[in-house]
Amino acid sequence: MAAASVIEARELSLTFETADGPVYALSKVNLTVHDGDFVSFIGPSGCGKTTLLRVIADLEQASEGAITVNGMTPEEARRQRAYGYVFQAPALYPWRTIERNVALPLEIMGFGATERAERIARNLDLVNLRGFEKKFPWQLSGGMQQRVSIARALAFDPKLMLMDEPFGALDEIVRDKLNQQLLELWARTRKTVVFVTHSIPEAVFLSNRIVVMSPRPGRIIDVIETNFPKDRTLDIRETPEFLKVAHRVREGLRQGHSYED
Amino acid sequence: MIAALRHKRFAAIGLLALSGLLLWLMAHLVTARPGILFWIGVLVLWALVWIGNDALSGIRTSSPLTTRLRNLAVPAIFGLTLLLLWQLAVKGFGIPLVLLPAPSDIWSKLITSLPTLAADFVQTFLRAVLPGWALGSLAGFLVAVLCDAWGFLRRGLLPLGNLFAALPIVGVAPIMVMWFGFDWHSKVAVVVVMTFFPMLVNTVAGLQAAGHLERDLMRSYGASWFDTLVKLRLPAAMPFIFNALKINSTLALIGAIVAEFFGTPIVGMGFRISTEVGRLGLDMVWAEIAVAAIAGSAFYGIIALIERVVTFWHPSYRSRKDP
Ligand SMILES: Nc1ncnc2c1ncn2[C@@H]1O[C@H](COP(=O)(O)OP(=O)(O)O)[C@@H](O)[C@H]1O
Ligand SMILES: [Mg+2]
Numbered sequence: 069m070a071a072a073s074v075i076e077a078r079e080l081s082l083t084f085e086t087a088d089g090p091v092y093a094l095s096k097v098n099l100t101v102h103d104g105d106f107v108s109f110i111g112p113s114g115c116g117k118t119t120l121l122r123v124i125a126d127l128e129q130a131s132e133g134a135i136t137v138n139g140m141t142p143e144e145a146r147r148q149r150a151y152g153y154v155f156q157a158p159a160l161y162p163w164r165t166i167e168r169n170v171a172l173p174l175e176i177m178g179f180g181a182t183e184r185a186e187r188i189a190r191n192l193d194l195v196n197l198r199g200f201e202k203k204f205p206w207q208l209s210g211g212m213q214q215r216v217s218i219a220r221a222l223a224f225d226p227k228l229m230l231m232d233e234p235f236g237a238l239d240e241i242v243r244d245k246l247n248q249q250l251l252e253l254w255a256r257t258r259k260t261v262v263f264v265t266h267s268i269p270e271a272v273f274l275s276n277r278i279v280v281m282s283p284r285p286g287r288i289i290d291v292i293e294t295n296f297p298k299d300r301t302l303d304i305r306e307t308p309e310f311l312k313v314a315h316r317v318r319e320g321l322r323q324g325h326s327y328e329d
Numbered sequence: 330m331i332a333a334l335r336h337k338r339f340a341a342i343g344l345l346a347l348s349g350l351l352l353w354l355m356a357h358l359v360t361a362r363p364g365i366l367f368w369i370g371v372l373v374l375w376a377l378v379w380i381g382n383d384a385l386s387g388i389r390t391s392s393p394l395t396t397r398l399r400n401l402a403v404p405a406i407f408g409l410t411l412l413l414l415w416q417l418a419v420k421g422f423g424i425p426l427v428l429l430p431a432p433s434d435i436w437s438k439l440i441t442s443l444p445t446l447a448a449d450f451v452q453t454f455l456r457a458v459l460p461g462w463a464l465g466s467l468a469g470f471l472v473a474v475l476c477d478a479w480g481f482l483r484r485g486l487l488p489l490g491n492l493f494a495a496l497p498i499v500g501v502a503p504i505m506v507m508w509f510g511f512d513w514h515s516k517v518a519v520v521v522v523m524t525f526f527p528m529l530v531n532t533v534a535g536l537q538a539a540g541h542l543e544r545d546l547m548r549s550y551g552a553s554w555f556d557t558l559v560k561l562r563l564p565a566a567m568p569f570i571f572n573a574l575k576i577n578s579t580l581a582l583i584g585a586i587v588a589e590f591f592g593t594p595i596v597g598m599g600f601r602i603s604t605e606v607g608r609l610g611l612d613m614v615w616a617e618i619a620v621a622a623i624a625g626s627a628f629y630g631i632i633a634l635i636e637r638v639v640t641f642w643h644p645s646y647r648s649r650k651d652p
Contacts, residue, residue, distance in 0.1 A: 127545050146551055153549045159542035162642040163564045172560065176552045206647055 074228055074260045075101035075124055080133035082119055092285030093119040096133070099279065099288065101262060106254055108263045108271040109279045110317060111324065116286025117264040118156070121230050124262065125153050137228075149177060151228040152221030156236060158213035160205035166216055167192070167201040173224045191219035194253070211238045215246070222253075229261045235270070244302055247273055255298045268321075269305055272313045280317060282324025290320040338388055345381035345406065348374045356416040361423040371417055375410065382406050430612040435619060438612040445601070446620055453585050453598040454624050456513035461520025462581035466574060468521065469528025476529075477536050477562075478554065487533070494526040502588040511592050519588040524577040531573035535566025568643055571636040578628045582621060 082094040093116045101107050109117040122128040123135060126142035137145035145151070152173075160169045167188045174184045192198055195215035205213055214234060221229060235243045251274055254261055265271050271278050272294065280290040294313050296304060304310050352374045355367070386403045390396040412432045418424070419431035426434060439446065476483035502519050509515035539562050547557045589599025598617050605613040637646055 122545075125549055127548060146549065149551055151549070153546070155542045155545070157542055159540070159546050161543065161561065161564070162647075163640075172546075173550050176547075176550045176556050176560070204642060204647070206642070206644075 072103045073100050074103050074105070075099065075135070075137055075262070076139075077120075077123075077135045078133055080120075080123065080130050080135055082116075082123060082128065083131045094123070094130070095285035095287045097286075097288055101260060101277075103260055104258050105277060106251075106261045106263065106275045107277045107279060108265055108275040109281055110265055110268065110271045111281030111321065112266065112283055114286075115281040115283035115324075117281060118232055119286065120281075121153075121232050121262060121264055125151060125230055127153075149224065150226065151230050152224065152226040154214075154218055154221045154229070154231040154234045156232045156234075158205065158210075158217040160213055160216055160220075162205055164204075165201065166197065166203050166205065166208070169205065169216055170220045170223050173220060177224055179224070187223050187225075191222050192216075194222065194249070195219045211242050214238065218246075227259060229259055229263075231261065232264045233266070234263075236265070243270070248302055250274065251300070268314050268317050272310060272317060273300070273302065273305060278313075278317055280320035280324065282321075289324050290316075292316055292320070337384070341381055341384035341388060344377060345385060348377035348381060349406070349409070352378060352410070352413050352417075356413045356420070359417055359420045361420070363421055367421070371414075371421075375414065378406070378410050382410075427609050427611050430615050434612045435615040439616040439619060442613065442616060446616060448596050449598045449601050449617065450620060450624065452513060452594075452596045453516070453589065454582075457516035457520060457585040457588070457597075458581045458628075461517040461585065462524055462577055464517065465521035465524030465581070466528045466577050469525045469573070470532050470570065472525075473529050473532030473536065474558070476533055477558070483533065487530075490526045490529050493522065494530075496522065498523060498584055498587055499591075502591040505588065506592040511594055513597075515592075516585045516588045516597075520581045520584045523580045523584040527576050527580065528570070528573040531569045531576075532566060535569025536562050538562075538569060539565040567640045568636075571632065571640065574632050575629060575636070578632055579625065582625045582628070586621065 077097050077099040080094055080097040080099075081092075084091040084093055097116075097120060099120075109120060111117055119128060123130050124137060124142060126137075126146040135142060138148075138150050140148070140150075160166075161172065164172065170188045170191060171184050174187060179187070188201070189198075192201065195218055197212060197215055197219065200208065200212070200216075205216065208216070214237065218231075218234060221231075235246055238246070247270060250261075253259070254274075261274075263271075263274060265274075276294055276296075278292040278294065279288055280292065281287065282289045292313060296309070352371070355371060355374070359367070382403060385399065385406070388399065390399055416431050416433060419429055430438075472482075472486065476486055498519065501522055502515075505515040505518040505522070509518050536558075543561055543565070544557070547561055552560070586599035586602065589597045590603050593600040598621055601617050602614050605611070605617075641647060
């Protein structure tokens, strides 16, 4: 049974006009993300991962080509609060406590006080930050702040999660733990996740599809399907199947680079 | 070790107390034209107070309370020393009152003219400075928000506001007196004109201060302009707004006093200063200046305190401790 497509991009291009001439951030990108997919974008810096995610989120407009989100234009989807976005930096509001940061989308979307309290507690639990409700963001470590921003994105329970290197600034141990938790969340809630990373093990472990990208112009050079069980644990990273997929990703990334020099 | 530190501490405080007391005695007893030995004594005592104060400021304190006390004492001692030297110089060199009254002259004038000073304070500070400051700042703030909602307003109004800001107060004040009469109404108008623009510019700048990601976040929620304003851009603008409030507190005081030079009923700080200058009553002028300085500092200080509470999250105030 083919799942409904959540994101559909056809021949999508985006050129930034800068003072130093045009920057081809995306060039003829074709991509389909199905309901319940976990898709990772991987590639070196500047290959357009963030830009592609921002086009999906209607934070940036494509110059050419077509894209739909839930069958609508990205703008309509955004206005219907179709997605939760986790930025590369936590972007917490320093004048709000942790719980009020998580409450922010709930206030804007008109959730009642009891519903808000319940969702704050549930999502702070999820990212292991119970007890930090009354703290302010600057009193927390960078990793904790990023977890708050994940709780905030999950708070209004969007069907689609767009995550831009959410664990990029974290150390390996915390990162492993959050990877495992994110995978469990995904398997349990059947959300659709689009995830940006430049860590090969992270991409292979988390995704059922890995989109390998390459810069100048930013484009997709390979899409790799994986077939690991949904309840996998970090141990599979030692298995031959895992290493085979990782190898193919690495080959793709290397091939992408050979275009330049 | 501890004992040695103790000793140092007591030595510093003892030195300060002794030399300060002597200096105070000399200031008290000085008559016109003392000899060279007197001045040498003054210089030596001054040096000793200086050394003592320097030692005091370098003392390592053991508790937050003593730290606070120390931090208050050092500038207070500095200021008092200046007053004593002022007193000594004026009395010792026999400087005439019209040139520079001694602190003791100003003080005695101040306590004998309390009713007049109080009436002037009410007229100028309570009737003109405060309402003018509040109205001008509020108007500047509201227009800034309107400018933000309608871009054409910003492009049209900001250059005009520039013109406003460039208007010299000596030109504005007589016009306002013509329009609003001699009493405090015209002074309020002058203060409003002076405080409007700093608030407008600062708030417009402050509303742009929120970061890109923080704005994108609001956009990703499909938040309205109003929600974005209230939940993100106004809080982010608060440091700018308080900056304007502080600038305006100073401008308002200057504006109200100067405006009274251009016509006023027979009360007010500016009125008193201009008439007493004419009558060579410089001690009264200085007493008014003292009142203005104290009121202005207190006003500024209160705004700064509120600022600390409202913008507690700003990197310049926050601590890792719970606020
Ligand atoms: N707002 C912008 N204006 C101009 N150039 C941009 C802008 N945003 C991104 N770019 C450029 O587009 C390219 C892709 O950027 P990005 O999507 O951030 O890459 P990645 O997230 O893969 O590191 C880069 O060369 C970057 O410099
Ligand atoms: Mg990026």
